[in-house]
Amino acid sequence: MGIVTVLWEKWVEFKYEWFKITTSALISPLLYMIALGWGLGATTTVTDRPYIDFLVPGIIALTTMNTSFSAVGLSLNVQRLFEHSFDHIIISPTPISQYIVGQMLGGSLRGMYSGCLILLLSIPFGATMHISPMFFLVMLLNGMVFAALGVLAAVLAATHSDISRFSTFVILPMTFLCNTFFPLDRIPTAIKVIIDVLPLTHASGLLRSMAYGSAPNLWSVLILALYALVFMVLANAVINRRKNI
Amino acid sequence: MIDIIHVSKTYPKQQVKAVDDVSLHIDSGEFFGLLGPNGAGKTTLIRILVTLLLPTSGEVQINNQVLTRKRADLKKKLSIITQENSLRYDMTLDQVMEWQARLYHIPLAVMRERREELLDFCGLTEHRKKTVRKLSGGMKRKLMLCRALLTDPEILILDEPTIGLDPASRRQMWDLLRRLNEKGLTVLMTTHYIEEAQSLCQRVALINKGKVVRLDTPAELISQLGPVAVDEFDGSQTRSSFFPTKEEALAYAESITNKFNMRSTTLEDVFLDIVGSGLEVV
Numbered sequence: 001m002g003i004v005t006v007l008w009e010k011w012v013e014f015k016y017e018w019f020k021i022t023t024s025a026l027i028s029p030l031l032y033m034i035a036l037g038w039g040l041g042a043t044t045t046v047t048d049r050p051y052i053d054f055l056v057p058g059i060i061a062l063t064t065m066n067t068s069f070s071a072v073g074l075s076l077n078v079q080r081l082f083e084h085s086f087d088h089i090i091i092s093p094t095p096i097s098q099y100i101v102g103q104m105l106g107g108s109l110r111g112m113y114s115g116c117l118i119l120l121l122s123i124p125f126g127a128t129m130h131i132s133p134m135f136f137l138v139m140l141l142n143g144m145v146f147a148a149l150g151v152l153a154a155v156l157a158a159t160h161s162d163i164s165r166f167s168t169f170v171i172l173p174m175t176f177l178c179n180t181f182f183p184l185d186r187i188p189t190a191i192k193v194i195i196d197v198l199p200l201t202h203a204s205g206l207l208r209s210m211a212y213g214s215a216p217n218l219w220s221v222l223i224l225a226l227y228a229l230v231f232m233v234l235a236n237a238v239i240n241r242r243k244n245i
Numbered sequence: 246m247i248d249i250i251h252v253s254k255t256y257p258k259q260q261v262k263a264v265d266d267v268s269l270h271i272d273s274g275e276f277f278g279l280l281g282p283n284g285a286g287k288t289t290l291i292r293i294l295v296t297l298l299l300p301t302s303g304e305v306q307i308n309n310q311v312l313t314r315k316r317a318d319l320k321k322k323l324s325i326i327t328q329e330n331s332l333r334y335d336m337t338l339d340q341v342m343e344w345q346a347r348l349y350h351i352p353l354a355v356m357r358e359r360r361e362e363l364l365d366f367c368g369l370t371e372h373r374k375k376t377v378r379k380l381s382g383g384m385k386r387k388l389m390l391c392r393a394l395l396t397d398p399e400i401l402i403l404d405e406p407t408i409g410l411d412p413a414s415r416r417q418m419w420d421l422l423r424r425l426n427e428k429g430l431t432v433l434m435t436t437h438y439i440e441e442a443q444s445l446c447q448r449v450a451l452i453n454k455g456k457v458v459r460l461d462t463p464a465e466l467i468s469q470l471g472p473v474a475v476d477e478f479d480g481s482q483t484r485s486s487f488f489p490t491k492e493e494a495l496a497y498a499e500s501i502t503n504k505f506n507m508r509s510t511t512l513e514d515v516f517l518d519i520v521g522s523g524l525e526v527v
Contacts, residue, residue, distance in 0.1 A: 005347040009333075012344075016335045016376075084331040091295045091325055092348035093317035240314050243299045244256075 002094040006102025007109075013075065014110065025067055025114035026121060029059045033125050036181060046183055049212070056127040057207035058180035060115045061142060065200055068111035068143035069171055072103050073150030077163040080154060086245075096239045100151055100232055107147025108140050115139040129211035138216065141224045142203035146171075148231035155238050155245070179204040199227045246273040246431055247294070247400065252303035254289050254455075263289040264300070265455035271433060273399075276426045278446035279435040280512075282520045286455040287435040288328055291404045294433070295325050307400070321349060324398035326406045330385040334378040338369055338388055341377060342395055349396040356395065363391040366421070382409035390418065394425075401425065403434040407441060419445060443512040451519050458519055466515045474510045477503040485514060 014021060033055065041051030080086035089099055119131065153166045178200035184192055195201050202220035210216055239245060247270070254264040264286045271277045279287045292298040294305055296314045305312045307319045332341055339360070346356035364370045367387040377385065386409050393401060403422075407415045415438075422445060426432050436442050442449050443463045451459040451466075459466055471487030473494040480503075487510055488494040498505050 001350060002348075005344075008347060009344060012336060012340055079333070083334055084327065084329040085333045087297055087327060087329075087331045088345075089348070090297055090314065091320065091323070093321040093350065094348045095317060096314065241299075243301075245297055 002098025003102040003105065005094060006099055007106050010071070010102075010106030010110070021110070021113075022117065025063065025117055028066075029063050029118050030121060032059055032181075033122065037125050037127075050126070052122070052125050052127045053129065053211070054183070054208065055181065056118065056122040056125070056129065057211045058204045059122075060118045060139065061178075061200055061204040061207050062175045062180050063118050064108075064111035064115045064139050064142045065146045065174065065203070066171065067114040068107040069146040069150045069153075069167070071110040071150070072107035072147040073153045073163055073166070076103070076151060076154035077157055077160060080245075081157070081160060090239070090245050097236050100148070100235050100239075103151050104144045104147045104228065104232065107150060108143025111143030111146070112136065112139045115143075130213040132210060134216055135207065135210045138203065138206045138210070138221070138224075141221065141228065142199070142207075144228045145199050145203075145224055145231065148228055148235060151235040152231055152238065155235065155242070174198055174200040179208075199224055246275075246308060247271040247433065248306040248309070249290070249294070250304050250306065252290070252293060252300045252305065254286075254293060254298060255301045262455050264293065266303070267452075267455070267457055268303075269450060269457065269460070271431065273431055274426070274429050276422075276432045276445055276447045277434070278442040278449035279433070279452060280439065280442055280449050280516055281435075281452035285452045287452055288404055289455075290452070291325070291327075291402060291433075291435060294402060295323060296320070321396070322399040323402060324393040324396050324400070325402040326386075326389045326393050326404065328404040328408070330377075330382075330389060332377045332385060332388065332392075335376055337376055338364065338373040338380075338391075341388060341392060345392045345395050351396060359395050359397075360391075363394055367391050383411060383414055386410055387414070390421075398430070400431045400433065403432065403436075405435055405437060407436070407438060415441075439511065439513040439516055449512070451516065453519055459515070463512045467510045467512060470510055470515050470518055472510050473507065474514055475505050475507050477501055477505040479503050485517075487514065487518075 037052040037055050041055060044051040046054040076086060153163055157163045177195055178198050184195060202223050206216050206220045249267055249269040252264055252267045255262045267290060281287050289298060293300050296312060307322060310319060312319050336344060342360045343356060346353060364373055369384060369387055407418055422432060446463060448462050450457045471489050473488045473491050475486045475494050475498050476483050486497060494507055498507055
């Protein structure tokens with residue numbers, strides 16, 4: 001019940017801002033594809049494939065991450081610290097756990113919407129990919145991980161600036177380092193160990209292997225699911241136990 | 246109905262005890278007021294009552310059951326108008342009401358019926374398709390009231406409900422609150438408008454520095470101070486003196502040389518007397 005309530009709220013939010021949401025989801029990926037796909041990567045190949053084939057799954061992974069995180073984290077941050085409408089969620093009888101799952105689903109659907117836009121956008125760039133239902137499920141799962149992280153960041157942030165700082169220190173490094181723009185085989189081992197643990201690395205790897213026509217690595221699927229679960233449990237604990245929400 | 250039992254709240258960073266061992270009982274169907282100067286702890290207490298804040302010690306009970314963030318059954322009995330307009334700015338009035346109904350698990354058909362009545366009563370029907378960000382401050386307060394009443398609560402908590410309302414709208418809200426209270430709704434209200442509390446509340450608790458310093462009916466509080474007041478102006482400031490009878494007040498007035506005015510004591514006098522002195526806790 002609470003999950004449907006949040007999905008309805010997310011739909012209202014989307015209807016109100018669909019044009020802004022759509023255009024802002026396209027700008028960065030479009031620039032990445034022009035600069036790195038057509039520009040720097042025009043004559044580059046990765047594992048004997050055109051660089052654009054390597055690049056697009058990475059861009060889809062980082063876009064679903066960014067969109068899902070922002071759709072939940074930034075929105076909740078405004079609702080909590082500016083509108084104070086988040087107070088109303090705490091006061092209401094809707095269980096917090098259902099509210100969080102609703103946010104995760106709503107955020108990940110927004111992420112998947114952006115991912116689908118990138119798929120369409122990649123067609124004129126000549127990217128060739130095998131798209132299966134599992135490809136969309138991984139986009140959804142990746143979105144759920146970062147939407148849950150968005151809830152957690154939003155309830156921990158003491159100011160509006162904190163959520164921007166969180167993006168700068170957590171989301172931005174993952175955008176560039178997690179198997180998105182370049183293969184990780186030349187990265188020093190000490191750094192690679194850290195990168196290999198991060199969720200976006202698994203999302204990029206999964207989407208790319210499926211785009212190349214290979215079977216998905218189930219360990220990566222499991223790791224993403226575990227991340228989603230841990231962030232969800234943490235967000236639930238913080239909201240329920242925090243003395244001053 | 247509502248029991249606040251030895252509730253204290255300390256903000257650790259500021260080392261401030263905002264609420265200090267407050268215990269109150271509010272009966273079912275009572276209209277109860279919390280009065281106090283800025284920073285007295287009224288809003289902190291209200292936020293504890295609706296689980297937005299968790300107390301450092303003590304507990305709140307509704308119908309003898311401890312209220313926590315997980316008690317959906319108890320939270321369903323409460324509705325609140327917070328001091329801030331806690332509304333989604335990008336929702337229309339209709340959507341705000343639907344959002345409320347969904348959060349409180351009210352069937353949409355019931356919601357539509359009540360929504361019509363409430364928006365009509367508050368004169369907001371013609372604005373229903375506007376987003377909240379386009380409403381005036383007064384309209385937002387009215388919408389908060391509509392939203393709070395949509396869930397048909399047993400307890401209505403109002404934190405400065407008439408802030409931003411013009412005098413006519415304020416009176417309109419007083420009448421509505423009175424009618425709702427007469428139908429059995431329990432109302433707990435904080436307000437800066439003392440005449441509002443005097444007019445509406447059956448009992449008031451006066452809070453200062455986090456503690457309850459007086460708790461009684463407005464009439465009894467006025468009686469304790471003295472129901473007849475004499476204001477005298479000494480050329481630089483007005484000083485008020487209070488007397489149990491008109492005769493004693495007249496005798497005093499005849500003994501002074503300054504200009505004076507004799508009148509009935511109000512709850513505001515009680516409030517000012519408490520704020521201006523370091524009274525002991527009851």
